[in-house]
Amino acid sequence: MTATIERKPSKRRASAPRGPRESLVSRTMAMAVMGIASLYFLVPLWWLFVSATKTRSDFTTTAPLWFADFALFDNIGALFAYRDGVFLRWLGNSALYAGAGALIATLLAAMAGYAMAKYTFRGRELLFNIVLGGVLVPATALALPLFLLFSQIEATNTFWSVFLPSLVSPFGVYLSRIFAAASVPDELIEAARIDGAGEVRTFFTVGTRLMAPALVTIFLFQFVAIWNNFFLPLIMLRDEELFPVTLGLFVWNSQVSQIPDIRALVIVGALLSIIPLIIAFLSLQRFWQSGLANGGLK
Numbered sequence: 181m182t183a184t185i186e187r188k189p190s191k192r193r194a195s196a197p198r199g200p201r202e203s204l205v206s207r208t209m210a211m212a213v214m215g216i217a218s219l220y221f222l223v224p225l226w227w228l229f230v231s232a233t234k235t236r237s238d239f240t241t242t243a244p245l246w247f248a249d250f251a252l253f254d255n256i257g258a259l260f261a262y263r264d265g266v267f268l269r270w271l272g273n274s275a276l277y278a279g280a281g282a283l284i285a286t287l288l289a290a291m292a293g294y295a296m297a298k299y300t301f302r303g304r305e306l307l308f309n310i311v312l313g314g315v316l317v318p319a320t321a322l323a324l325p326l327f328l329l330f331s332q333i334e335a336t337n338t339f340w341s342v343f344l345p346s347l348v349s350p351f352g353v354y355l356s357r358i359f360a361a362a363s364v365p366d367e368l369i370e371a372a373r374i375d376g377a378g379e380v381r382t383f384f385t386v387g388t389r390l391m392a393p394a395l396v397t398i399f400l401f402q403f404v405a406i407w408n409n410f411f412l413p414l415i416m417l418r419d420e421e422l423f424p425v426t427l428g429l430f431v432w433n434s435q436v437s438q439i440p441d442i443r444a445l446v447i448v449g450a451l452l453s454i455i456p457l458i459i460a461f462l463s464l465q466r467f468w469q470s471g472l473a474n475g476g477l478k
């Protein structure tokens with residue numbers, strides 16, 4: 181005779197491990213700081229959008245953070261028609277400087293980082309330390325030496341005087357190296373070589389695919405840096421046809437005291453100039469967020 185023993189379900193459940201509990205004060209302080217930071221960044225954008233929708237007379241006579249008569253499309257039409265559409269020319273120049281420059285800079289940074297991560301050669305660590313030193317040097321500190329170099333070869337006031345310096349990205353090389361070292365297995369490279377793939381083909385078919393989140397992050401950061409670059413075009417360029425949109429708006433803003441009507445064009449132009457950056461961030465956020473997170477972990 182066998183006796184079955186039924187176990188009653190325990191009233192106590194195994195409690196899940198809990199992390200350190202945050203105090204109410206610290207959480208409130210964190211939310212307050214985040215709220216202030218959000219207002220700091222969003223209020224200027226709101227003011228810019230509201231101001232761009234106003235007529236010239238409403239701009240100085242109405243509340244700065246609220247709408248009046250909606251004239252955004254009329255203002256955009258006046259901006260594009262002013263001086264035979266020179267603003268569109270500046271937008272095209274910025275798109276060319278930033279788009280092509282960021283694309284080529286990303287490719288060069290990926291190749292350099294991949295080579296330093298996957299190939300062993302003499303002076304590799306010294307070269308990487310030099311790249312790390314380049315990350316710490318601000319771009320504005322290099323503008324004047326670059327101007328002297330380009331003036332020696334009489335290449336100032338040309339497209340190349342702004343485009344060529346944009347192709348260098350020490351931060352991109354740094355991020356490419358740490359990402360390639362952690363994401364591209366050596367066994368996969370050896371397998372590609374056994375299958376007959378050359379080094380260049382292995383890089384483009386294996387390395388770039390595994391490094392895609394880091395490459396998108398590098399492209400986005402370089403695109404924003406070139407688009408917002410102001411000091412280098414300021415000292416390099418004199419021909420208005422070569423201006424990026426940042427320098428063109430600066431020149432217009434310096435003429436506001438002589439031509440007050442141009443103030444509205446500067447505001448509308450500033451609003452339109454940030455739209456490509458917003459589109460780039462929103463369309464690529466899935467890639468650059470994962471790239472930054474993985475780069476920080478690795």
